Structures are given as structure tokens and as C-alpha cells.
Amino acid sequence: MNFTLAELAAGTGARLHGDGNCRIRQVAEISSAGEGSIAYVYNPRYVKYLKSTGASAVIVTEELLDSCPAPALVTPSPRLIFARVAAMLNPTPIAPAGISSGAVVAVDANVDSSACVEAGAIVGSSARIDAGAWIGPGCVIETGAMIGQNTRLRANVTIGSDCILGNNNIVHAGVVIGADGFGFELDGEAWCKIPQLGRVRIGNDVEIGANTTIDRGSLGDTVIGDGVKIDNQIQIGHNVRIGNHTVISACTCIAGSTKIGSHCLIGGSVGIRDNIEITDNVIITGRTLVSRSITRAGSYSSSTPMDETANWRRNAARFRQLDELARRLNKLETDHENSDGHGLSVPGETSDKR
Amino acid sequence: MNFTLAELAAGTGARLHGDGNCRIRQVAEISSAGEGSIAYVYNPRYVKYLKSTGASAVIVTEELLDSCPAPALVTPSPRLIFARVAAMLNPTPIAPAGISSGAVVAVDANVDSSACVEAGAIVGSSARIDAGAWIGPGCVIETGAMIGQNTRLRANVTIGSDCILGNNNIVHAGVVIGADGFGFELDGEAWCKIPQLGRVRIGNDVEIGANTTIDRGSLGDTVIGDGVKIDNQIQIGHNVRIGNHTVISACTCIAGSTKIGSHCLIGGSVGIRDNIEITDNVIITGRTLVSRSITRAGSYSSSTPMDETANWRRNAARFRQLDELARRLNKLETDHENSDGHGLSVPGETSDKR
């Protein structure tokens, strides 16, 4: 796939500067770009690379245009235009229609003639694979599951019975959608399993990273909205609901029945407890433990800073004395206030804060 | 599957109230239950739903019976009776006996005639699959592994050579049991691998969540007791031992050779270091780092609370000064005690705490 720079300008909405006939075959990094490639710069730190780049064209802001030796796409958002250019040059591949002889498809499964089922895939009874969907090698689609148009499952993905995936999803290798949620009730000495009767329903334009797991609902469904992007090794418990266009980074763990709003940005290794609600437009920084509902948009954090181990050990030991230290500080302050006029007055403002 | 309310009362041990001939087909949530369904209420907050429920029957405590418009199962433990009812209405499916033509089973593997091996499963030499066991699509049973009666492996599960699973287990998709433990010894510049010669031995009535990994022992075995419930994406290192009926929530990481007692409740995203011992009946709250043995039953925690990022940043920065702050507080207190009688007496009780 290749385009002229003029075609890329038209396709991405950027302004063309210089030779529009310049032919572009691939995106590249500004520091190592060669002939036929296009790179982007938005950070003035990289202007040195811009000046000497081997790229055939560049994507820059108006401000950097003076330093620019090559034809350019000009935009206030070089990263976004770069993403659009990269997508034009590397379009999503189209499923090679047909069912491999190495696949095992139930006789009553409904596989569209334009869909692809690769070798080693197993498609269960009454499952439905829509137009242009692509089921990779080793995938297992259990009975009654539905895979939407142009959705691609890479390798060794498992979709549980009756789960529903929308259109244009990308599901990476090793993902498990629709395993039983974790529900038990103590019955004497032992645990009684609560049957997990719901499904997972996933919207359109969702991407799910490798080895992520999304459990089916207990009663009712687990629901992932449109445009949600989920990184690798994320755990999503039963009956969780995630709003449209929320992004979740790797290794985050979301416990059951929690509801997350739209357009949230959730960092890596975050832990989110069960049965809480996070409103729209919330940012959670990496490694935060979210232990209560968040009702106001904004950025939230927990965790403690890294230090050299010897220092850290001393400080961490004090963590277990924090409440006592605070009480002792209160006591000292009170003593001061009561120490009739030895020049140790404590302003009311400070004591109000306690 | 459906039962009369009288049959459900008899089967679960709850007291029948009202029409025992009422026929129940499924469990439901109290707020959305319809004809033929049974729901439960134990929280007085939901009495409003109880009064207007469409459920054909409900499970309630004695206290809520007055607000109850429908036939009922009466019990002090509505959740437990609900779990039992749900289990009666949704019994564990029985394996459809037989080996799929799409499975590959070693000639000397021992597969019971009532067991099921689905398409795409691979069963190695001298492996044993007992009566009623169910090996899902894409599962790999390595040489010499044993799968107990009525144990079900969902899809794409891997059971390492010589590992032993008991009866009535449920193993969800993507689980890996019996990979090598992580054992190396530095040999000059490089790491010498220590062969991992043990097995994994799993008891009866165990459930293991999607994409969990349980490593084989180095010398001796990794052992999971009866009735243990393990959620998704949990990592269990070599030679770990977990006592009966312990429950472990998602994304918890247990390092090698650690021993965990019976009837423990371990929260999500917990980290447990290697070579320690946790006694019976211990509760570990979510995200705790367990860095030493726990010899007394009780509840244990670590982690820090979430805050708005701007506030958090200020407080987190102070964490690195904690020891210094504590020393300065000590100093101030000492100065006070030495400040001959200016009304700043510090009671012995406070100084004892230091």
C-alpha cells in the first residue's frame, strides 16, 4: 500500500506543504527514516533529527515548518495525523474467506461465507460468525456465541457460550471471554458454587490485549462499551460495566459488579474493588488501588514512591507508627496552646485543620 | 430443569411459606424477576423491590416475610439458599461421553468410556482421564497426567506431565498447570536452570479461574487442597501448598515454597512472598503485600488510600521523609520533657509508646 503525499493530506485532513507527488510507502521514526517513509515531530527536542532526516516527508506543526527540509503535512496534532497516515498505509487486513479443513465447525453453526475460520479453530453449536469476521488458529467459540462483522480473533482465543462480540473488534491471542465469574457462598465447611448465568456483551471497535480475561455475568451480563481499548493481562470480573471509549492499561484488575464510566483513562496495574462506581472522564494513575466510588471527574492516585531499599526500609517501618506519630504531634500542639503565653502560640488556622 | 417451590424447600433446607406447587424455572434478580423465577432479598434496602417483584417466589428472612407478596422460602441465610436453589436449577452438565475425531489421544492413554475429549484436545502418552471427566477443545494433557472423575477442563487448558487433578474440579480456559517453577542459580555470568522435577497435585472440588498458572514443584510437589477456589490470573509458584477451602481472588501472586492454611480468604491483587507460612483462617484484604509469615488468625492489610492526584503527590513525597519526621518529633518531645516545668509536661503514657 502506498500513497502520494497529496493523497495522505486529503485522507487525514492535514495541510499539504511542498511536493504533493512525493510517494510514501511507510511510516518511520524521525531519527532512522529513509526514502519513501514519512515521520513526525511534535517535540522541539527532536528538531535536530528533523533537520537531517532521510524521510521523504514529515508531519510537523506550523512552528517547526521552518526547520523542515522535506515536503510536509502540517497540523496542530502531528501524532494524530501520524496515526491516521499509519492506518492508511497499513489497513486492517481483510479476512481470507472460508473455513479451513483443519477447523472443526458444528453443523448448525452459522458462518458467513465471507468470514474466515482458520485451522485448529473450533466453532460450537449454534454459534454465529458474521460477514468478514476472522477466527484465528486454535480459537474456541463455544455454543451460541456471536462474533460480529469484521471482528478478528487472533490465536488461541476462547469465547464462552452465548457471549456476544460486536463489529470491528480485535481480540489478541490467549484472551478468555466468558469464563465463569467468581461466586461462591459458604455452606458449612465448604463453598457452594453460584452458577454464573449471564453473558459477556462487547460493543463495536473494541480492542482486547493478549491473555486478558473477561468473566460472564452472574445474573445479567458483563458489558463492555463501544470503542473501549483494553490492554494485556487485564482481569474484568462478572457484571462489570465499562463505558464507551474508556482505555485500560495492562495488568489492571477490576472486581465484580463495578461500573466504570465513559472516556476514562485507567493506568497499568490498577486495582479496582467490587461494587463501586467510577464516573465519566476519570483518570487513574498506574498502580492505584481504587477502594471507593469516584463521583467527580479528575485524576486519582495511590501508591508510594520508590527509594533506595535502605532508606525505604526505615521509612516503611514508620508507616506502622503513623497514627501514633500523628497523635503525639496533636499532643505537642495542645501542650503548646495550653502553655500560657510562652511565645509558643499556635494559630487557630492550624488547629482547624486537624 | 424446573422444580416446584416445595421441592426447592426440601432440596435446600429452607422453610416453605405459601403455595408449594408454584413452579420455578430459574433464579433472577429481585428488581427484574419475572414469572417462573425466584429471587432473594436479605438487605432491607431492597424491600421496595420485594414488594413489587414479578418473581413467582422469593427467598427471604423471617423479618422480611411481612413485606413479601409471593410464596417464599424462609431462611436466616437467603444468599446460601439462593446458591443452593441456583445449583438445583442449573446442575453441572454431564460430559457427553466419547473422544472426538478431532482430538489426538495417545494410544496408551487411558480414557474412561464415560469421559469426553473434545475436538482439538491432545492427550499424551500414559495420561489418565477418569469417569465423567470432560476435556475441552484445545486442551493439552501432557504425558502421565491424571484427570479425576467428573473434572472439567474448559478450553485451551494445559496440564503438565505427571500432574494430578482430583475429582469434580472445574478448570477454566487458558489455565496452565505444571509449567516449570522459576529456579536458577548464577553460574558465572549466566543462570543455570535447576530442573523442576516435582508435580502439581490438586484435590477434589477445586475451581481454577481463567489464565491462572500453577507451577510444578522443584523437588517435591505443589499441592492444592480440597475445595480451594482460585480466581482468574493467579500465579502460584513451585512447591506452594494451599490448605482446604481457601479462597483466592483474582491477580494474586504467590511466590515459591509458601504454605497457606485452610479456610483463608485472600483478596485480589495480593502479593505473597516466598518461603513463608500463613496459618488457617487468615483474611488478607485486596492489594496487600504479605512479606512475612502470619501465625495468628485474623485480618491483615497493607497498601495506601486513594486520593486526588494533586493531594496524593504532596503526601507521597513526604513518605520518603517519614523516618526523619519521626526523629524530629522524638526530638521535640525530648526537648519538652527537659524544659523544666513550663507547663509542657509529656505524660509517661505517651513516651512509653515510642
Next chain:
Amino acid sequence: MNFTLAELAAGTGARLHGDGNCRIRQVAEISSAGEGSIAYVYNPRYVKYLKSTGASAVIVTEELLDSCPAPALVTPSPRLIFARVAAMLNPTPIAPAGISSGAVVAVDANVDSSACVEAGAIVGSSARIDAGAWIGPGCVIETGAMIGQNTRLRANVTIGSDCILGNNNIVHAGVVIGADGFGFELDGEAWCKIPQLGRVRIGNDVEIGANTTIDRGSLGDTVIGDGVKIDNQIQIGHNVRIGNHTVISACTCIAGSTKIGSHCLIGGSVGIRDNIEITDNVIITGRTLVSRSITRAGSYSSSTPMDETANWRRNAARFRQLDELARRLNKLETDHENSDGHGLSVPGETSDKR
């Protein structure tokens, strides 16, 4: 496989003490070792077991030789000699050459005649499987990927297109190498996917634990050095680079474009942010959050200590007041300094620390 003790001494570089004709078949633990086995002791605590061991031979330091009832290998490093002995007695199995009839291999894939492709494995177009490599059941090798000599993929491993694995690697079940990195750019309401065009390149003598994921580069490659040992359920983002002989424990999450040096020891459940650099010979203790570059070798930590939940709750609540407490302490100290000579002098040394 078995050796005389003299052969083991010669093969491992340890000094032989006693009967060199003693025949050894397997390694064992000192407390339970029987006839034909060899065990090691380096900890004086275990001398009691040493004295009564049933092992046919033992591996000990010079100092423990007096307590030793059996022939011995004498060394300052019993664990290392044990590892070497264990490796001699349990050599890496050689791939049974050939392609299973249950495997699906593209006609233009290049599989060496000494390589093994097991049943249920899928090998894509133009992939290359080198001499002695061993592709386990259910593995998927996408188009153009290369698997080096004597590298073994266990079960259900996925290797993405064009990724390169070196020689003598061990890749455990469920690993996904070469899924797309997590790269999106906000485009109005929705996220525009940035195509992930790089590969994963892995050196020689690397071991990768079960269900670990290593993403392909965005532009340029993700690179894992020689001799790196990676435990289970580790997440490695796009364009990460890891230096030779670094060891990473389970459940650690490394975000995109971060560079880690050689000979680092990274504990379990560590989180490492994106776009930072960690120099050589760095130790990170378990559960640490690495939020900035580390430019000096040494040991680094974060996290907070475990406590009984009731105590923890009181202390954790104070964490949100830390900055305020520190300011109040500053204030008290200042008041003291200003309290003209009431015996409350604060030495300059202390105030300098603030």
C-alpha cells in the same frame, strides 16, 4: 540417566570426597533423600538432616564435611553444584524429529528435518523452524516467524508474525509473543489505532514463563537479550529492551519503550512505567513501583508494610494527612526556635535536614 559420584565431580568442578564409584540417579531434598540420590546442604540449620540422611552422596561446604556421613562433593557453592548435578541427571530432552499428522504446516514454511512439530500446532506461511526446535501441541507460529535451534515451545504458545526467537530458549504454555502493542491516539470522541509494525526479537538461552505476554514494537522492535529469565504472567510492552542475563519474577508489568539493563534482578509484581531507563545490576524488590529512571546500580523498593487490618486502617488514614502533619511539625519546630531561650533549643543539624 545416572552417573558415578566421580563423574559428577568431574562434570561440575566440585572436589570428590569418599567413594567415587557411588552411583547417583537423581537429586533429592536432604530430609527425604533415599538410596541412589544426592542432596545438598549449605545452611548449618540443616546439619541435623545431614547427619541422618539416607542420600547416597551429599553436596556440602568444607566446613560441613565433618558432619557428613556419606561420600560428598565438596564446594564453596553447594547450590550451584547442585544445579549442575541436577542438570546432568536431567538433561534437556531432545526433540523427537518430525511433523505430526495432527499439525498444520504451511507449504512454504521451512521446518528443519530434525525439528519437531506436535499435533495441533499451526505453522504459518514462510515461518522457519530451525534444527532441533520443538513446537508443542496447540502452538501457533504466525507467518514469517523464526524459531531458533533447540528452542522449545511448550503447549498453546502463540508467536506473532515475523518475530524472532534465538537458540536454546524454553517458552512455557500460554505465552503470547508479538501481539500488538497498546498504541492509540484520540481522534475526536474515539481512539485511532496506531499500527504496530515492529517485531519481537529474543536472544539465546532465554526462558519465558507460562502466560507471559511480550508485545511487538510499534516502530522498531521489542528486544530481549541473551540469558534473560522471565517468570510467569509477566507483561512486557512494545519497544521494551531488556539486557542480557536479567531475571524478572512473576506478575511484573513493564510498560512500553522502557529500557532495562543487564544482570538486573527484578522481583515479583513489580510495576515499571513507560519510557524510562534502568541501568545494569539493579535490584528491584517485590511489589515496587518504578516510576522514574534508575541510573545507579543498587537496590530499590517501594510499597508499605503489612499490619493487622484494624491498625493498618488507622495508619493508612493518616497517609492522606502526611503533608499537613509535616507542615505542622515544621511549624512547631519554628515556634520552638523562636521561643527565646526556654530551654527548647533545636540544634541546627536537625533544622538543616528539613
